[in-house]
Structure formats: structure tokens, C-alpha cells
Amino acid sequence: xxxxxxxxxxxxxxxxxxxxxxxxxxxxxxxxxxxxxxxxxxxxxxxxxxxxxxxxxxxxxxxxxxxxxxxxxxxxxxxxxxxxxxxxxxxxxxxxxxxxxxxxxxxxxxxxxxxxxxxxxxxxxxxxxxxxxxxxxxxxxxxxxxxxxxxxxxxxxxxxxxxxxxxxxxxxxxxxxxxxxxxxxxxxxxxxxxxxxxxxxxxxxxxxxxxxxxxxxxxxxxxxxxxxxxxxxxxxxxxxxxxxxxxxxxxxxxxxxxxxxxxxxxxxxxxxxxxxxxxxxxxxxxxxxxxxxxxxxxxxxxxxxxxxxxxxxxxxxxxxxxxxxxxxxxxxxxxxxxxxxxxxxxxxxxxxxxxxxxxxxxxxxxxxxxxxxxxxxxxxxxxxxxxxxxx
Amino acid sequence: xxxxxxxxxxxxxxxxxxxxxxxxxxxxxxxxxxxxxxxxxxxxxxxxxxxxxxxxxxxxxxxxxxxxxxxxxxxxxxxxxxxxxxxxxxxxxxxxxxxxxxxxxxxxxxxxxxxxxxxxxxxxxxxxxxxxxxxxxxxxxxx
Ligand SMILES: [Zn+2]
Numbered sequence: 001x002x003x004x005x006x007x008x009x010x011x012x013x014x015x016x017x018x019x020x021x022x023x024x025x026x027x028x029x030x031x032x033x034x035x036x037x038x039x040x041x042x043x044x045x046x047x048x049x050x051x052x053x054x055x056x057x058x059x060x061x062x063x064x065x066x067x068x069x070x071x072x073x074x075x076x077x078x079x080x081x082x083x084x085x086x087x088x089x090x091x092x093x094x095x096x097x098x099x100x101x102x103x104x105x106x107x108x109x110x111x112x113x114x115x116x117x118x119x120x121x122x123x124x125x126x127x128x129x130x131x132x133x134x135x136x137x138x139x140x141x142x143x144x145x146x147x148x149x150x151x152x153x154x155x156x157x158x159x160x161x162x163x164x165x166x167x168x169x170x171x172x173x174x175x176x177x178x179x180x181x182x183x184x185x186x187x188x189x190x191x192x193x194x195x196x197x198x199x200x201x202x203x204x205x206x207x208x209x210x211x212x213x214x215x216x217x218x219x220x221x222x223x224x225x226x227x228x229x230x231x232x233x234x235x236x237x238x239x240x241x242x243x244x245x246x247x248x249x250x251x252x253x254x255x256x257x258x259x260x261x262x263x264x265x266x267x268x269x270x271x272x273x274x275x276x277x278x279x280x281x282x283x284x285x286x287x288x289x290x291x292x293x294x295x296x297x298x299x300x301x302x303x304x305x306x307x308x309x310x311x312x313x314x315x316x317x318x319x320x321x322x323x324x325x326x327x328x329x330x331x332x333x334x335x336x337x338x339x340x341x342x343x344x345x346x347x348x349x350x351x352x353x354x355x356x357x358x359x360x361x362x363x364x365x366x367x368x369x370x371x372x373x374x375x376x377x378x379x380x381x382x383x384x385x386x387x388x389x390x391x
Numbered sequence: 392x393x394x395x396x397x398x399x400x401x402x403x404x405x406x407x408x409x410x411x412x413x414x415x416x417x418x419x420x421x422x423x424x425x426x427x428x429x430x431x432x433x434x435x436x437x438x439x440x441x442x443x444x445x446x447x448x449x450x451x452x453x454x455x456x457x458x459x460x461x462x463x464x465x466x467x468x469x470x471x472x473x474x475x476x477x478x479x480x481x482x483x484x485x486x487x488x489x490x491x492x493x494x495x496x497x498x499x500x501x502x503x504x505x506x507x508x509x510x511x512x513x514x515x516x517x518x519x520x521x522x523x524x525x526x527x528x529x530x531x532x533x534x
Contacts, residue, residue, distance in 0.1 A: 126470035127402070135405045136436040141484075143494040144402035145524065147474045148482040153464055157484060161462040164507040209465035209479070209502075254442060266462060266484065268435070268492060 002284035003247055010097035011234035011241035012226045012389070013107070014043025015359040020191050020222035020347035023117040028063040028223070029071055032113035035223035035352075036072065043227050044238025045107060047072075050227070052105025053079040054092040057112035057350045061119055063223075078105045085139065086112075086298060086343075087250060087258060089351035090385040094247050096228035106229060112350040113223030124219065125150025140258055141267055152216055155301035156208040158259045161266055162303060163210060166318035170210050172325065174201035176302035177214045177344050179330045184341025186331070186369035191218055192345045215302040217343035224352035226359060242359045246285030246378075246388030258383050259304060261311040276313030281380070285388035289314045292388075293374040294361060295335055296354040298381045299342040305329075307382035331369055339369050354379065362391050399519035400473030410437035412451045417523040420515040423451045424489055435491035456513035457530065458487040465502045485511055485527050499528040 016038025018031040040047055053076050058064035065079040078099055082088040089112075096108035125132070132142030132149050140154030162168055178198055184190035196214065204213040234241035255262040255269050265271035282288050289312065297308040306320035314335065315323040329337040340346045340357035347353050358377045360366050371377075380386040406414050416423040424433045427441035428448035440447050463483040469475045483497045483505065497505060498514060511527040518524050 129470075133402060133405050135407045135410065141494070143482075144471065145404045146482050146494055146496050147401070147466055147471060147477070147480055148464075148494050149402075149470045153466070153482065156464040157462045157482075160464060161507075164462070206465070206467040206479075209467060266492075 002280035004284055006097055006101060006244075006247060007284055008243045008245055009231055010100050010228055011231045011243045012355070012359050013229045013234040013237045013241060014039040014041070014045060014227040014239065015225070015356040016040070016042050017189070017224040017349070017353060017356050018113070018222050020189055020220060020349070020353070022191060022218070022220050024115070024221040025117060026115065026221065027118060028059075028061065028113040028115040029067060031115060031221060031223035032063045032068055032111060032225075033072055035111055035113060035225040036068070036109055039109065039225040039227050042239060045227065047074065050074055050107050050109055051077040052096065052099055052108030054096055054108060054110045055079075055081040055112060056088040056092050056110075056352075057082075057084045057086065057114060061114050061116055063113045076105075078108075086300060086348075086350040087381070087383050087385075089298070089355065090247070090379055090381070090387050091250050093226070093228060093244065093355070093387060094249060097244055097247070100228060100230050106233060108228045109225050110228055110352075110355075111223060111225035112352050114349060115221045116219045117221050125153070150208065152211060152301055153208045154257075155259045155303050156211045158257075158264070158266055158307065159210050159215075159301075159303040161264065162306065165265075166321065168318070168321035170212065171198060171202055172321040173215065173302050173306070174198035175324045175329070176299070176305045177201060179324075179327075180299065180338045180342040180344045182330055183339045183369055184345035187341050187346055190341040190346040191220055192341070211301060211303070217300045218345070218348045220347050222347050222349050222353070224349040224356045226352070226355045240363060240391060242362045242389050242391065244387060245390050246281040246287070246386065248279060248281035248284075248384070248386040250383065250385040256384065259301070260307060260382065261384065274310070274317050276311060279312055279386065281378070281386040281388055285390075287376055287388065291376050292335065292378045294339055294371045294377045295337045296358055296377065296379045297338065298351050298354075298383075299338055299344050300348070302344065304382040305337060308380050311382060311384060312378075312380045312386065331371065336371050339366070339371055351379075358389055362389060399522065400471075401518070402471060402473070403522065409439060413437060416451065417515065417525055418521075420523065422454045422456045422513050422525050424454045424487070424491060425449050426452045433489040433491060435493060455488045458485040458511055458527070460484070460497070460505060460507055460509040460511060461486040461492055462507065463497070463505050481505060483527065493525065496526050497528065498526050
């Protein structure tokens, strides 16, 4: 059962970000301070009232929650932190909603700050990726003994299986990064803004085949933050609240692989015809996929957008390749996706930049890339978690 | 050709008390999987109990060494110095006849010739003096 009691009980009161860049040469703590201050200012909230924090990507690339509390002189009643992965964005917001509903904190800053340029040994694959070498395998299917390393390699394994199982092609997959780059061209905060064609995508080098360079997201520096509070408290702040109507938690188990829905048949998953059924996030929010005005997803690799669409029933397994063609997921199309430019082109802030964009879209603050009349926006991921926001 | 342990430049497996029998068996040129004495399930990676029925009555028993290519990738970028000379190299996910899937390298087949469903068999690769890896090659006589 979805947590119906929490429907519309929590809201985002403020959203903010630092600058994003390939090599800002600033510390993750410094970037986090910008994002937190911007989110507080957006909410019109004094920093003394911030009493909770959840961080989803800490050191050595990011800044840990306890460090931030000390250095920024915050008095937190409650904080927590996930281990360093991008998959916990919705989880953090859901836990913040629970904290607020349970009276453990009144205003919870949810964020990640990353400074990849300050890192001596790359963590995204290779010898610096210590988690990839953990007992029983890495999070993304890593097995460095055979040279299997980096999150993108696990996504490439999924992409190959998708192509083989459903007869889809890399040329069709180009529609994802091409669309998100078009969106980034309308976003002055985005790091990569030069549009490219499907042909450019095909001509870009392979990193881990069948994925091309342009199927890979950015590695960059920046921080983004949202402030979760109760719907009642949010009403008294500077900007209109963005309510959280639906929540679907992050699943784990033998049938789950981070980049593929159950039944897909990678890692130790079974093979069966996946049926999205009625995902709990829609039941809780009282809406369905057709009511979604814009969809945001964790697009670390382009194939993940197809997996998310199929996981949440926007189309059936194998249909996302066709579904995403001809501008349907572009601004002005039937289902605009990642209108900020996504991890692929705006910035890779572990999905927090997407949450900031969702808030701004629902307030109508997005200028040339505003989704006209946006009222209901969903965050939904290949790995199965989701949030539905509305004004 | 077994190399000196110190010359082995690729990442080594994370060998634990749990999965040591798997790696010790490879040294004997045997591919083994755990098997449940209650329900008969076979699985990978190593677990302290049967993932299906949670029985602790489990044992390591030989696997057929035969399987099919489930999915595969080709690395065009090097992340480890030990793999530099092999770029582009393949990593395949092989589904064994017993059901579990292993990540491995396919040998004796060009990257462009790998196909989903291709029948493969295990090859014991003595990578270092103290390390044997289960790699796979197209199965002789298979369609
Ligand atoms: Zn059993």
C-alpha cells in the first residue's frame, strides 16, 4: 500500500543551486553552501530555522551532512546520509517528508554537492572505484577482475540486451540525448548547450559499446538543494508550495538490477514479460501517466530513460524506442522529459538539479523552457522509485 | 602462461571466507556453484544460505561449464592499466545451463562476432601463479 497518509502533507518550500561547471575548482563544501543558502533564500527562511538535513552523496566527492552542519554553523535536530550514489534522491525527499510528519524536524534540506574535479582518483570506474570491487559485486554490475567497471558498463549491458530483445537500435536511442541537449540549449545554467544531431550521436566514440560518448552524462562540479517542510508551514513562506502528492520507495532484491526493471534478465534477474500494472505512486497521487505534464528521470545514461518509461507504464516493454521518437519527449511534445537538460546536458548533481527544475516548472519560473500549464510533474526512475509533485 | 604474482597488473577478486571455495576450485580447474540440499537451487554469487528456501544445508558442486551469452559489452576506454593492451576488450554475461549468470571475458571470438544466445563453454585461464579465472569460448560443435 502506498503511504496515503502522507499525500500532500509535505511540500518543497525552497529550491536552490550553486553554479554548475566542468572544473569549477571549488570545494564541495563551498558549493553546498551556495545551494543551501539559495534554497533558504528562495523559501524566505532564516537559516536558524533549518533543523534537518539529508545528503545523498558525501565524501570524498561530496560534502557530508555532519561536516556541513559544523562548517556552516547549522543547528540540526536530525540528519542522515545515504552512501554515495545517485539513486537516493526520491528516498531522501520521502524520508524528509516522514521526518516532518513525525515532528523530528520542521525544515529539512535535501541535497548533494559534488566536486569531481577535486578528486585525485576517478571513482566512476577503475582503481578508484572501491565499491565496484566489493564482495558479491558492484552496484552497477561491476566485476573488475574481467575489466567490468564503471556505472556506464552496467548500463551498456542493459542497452545491449534491450537492443537484442526488442530489436531496437542505438540510432533510436539517440533521440534521448538529442532531446535533452535541445532543452539544455534553453537553460543558461546548463553546462553543455550546443545542440547535436542523431548523426553526431552515432559518430561519437564508443566508451563502453553499445553506448557512445553522447549516451553518457556529465562528470562535473555543483550542488543543488530543496527544502522539505509540512504543507502548512510551506503556505506561510515566500513562494507557493510545491506539494508531494505521490511517493514510491526504492526497491531492492534479487529481481532488481539498478538499471533494469524486474523480468529484464540481467545480473540474476528472472526473465518474464514485465507488466507495470498500477504503480503505487499513481494510486497515492490519484493520477495516472496520462495526467503527467512533464517527466523527469535519472538519466546518467540515455538507456535509463527508456527503462523508466517502461517501468512506470508510459509504454509497454520494448515500446520506449518508438515512443521517444519524433519529438514526443521534447518541449512542446506530449510528454516533455528532463526539460532542464538532465544529467546528460545540464549537470550531474545526482538528480537534485532535476528536483530544483521541477519546483521552478511548477511555479512557472522557467522562461523559454517553461512547460505550458505544468500542474503535475513526476520524478520516476529505471530503478523503481518515484515522486509526483503538483502546485 | 602463469605470470609471477607481482607482475599481475589486473584487479584481483575480492576473495572472502564465503566465496573462497569458488576460487580454490578454479585453481583445480573446476567450475563450481553452490547447491541447496533441500530444494536443489543453484546460484551465484556465493551466499551463506539458499536464496530460495534459506536452508543452510548447502554445498559446492561442479557446474557443467556450458552456457549461453546473455548480454555483452565492448570496452573502448581503459580504466585499468592492466587492460590497456587489450582495448577494445569484451565483457560478457554468460548464463550457465544451471541458471546463474557470470561476468567473464569471451576468448577466441572477435567483438563483432559475439551474438546473444551464442553457446559457450568454460576455459580455465591461469592468469597468475595463484589465480585462475573462468573465461568462456564458443562451444566446439555448437550451432
Ligand atoms: Zn533451497
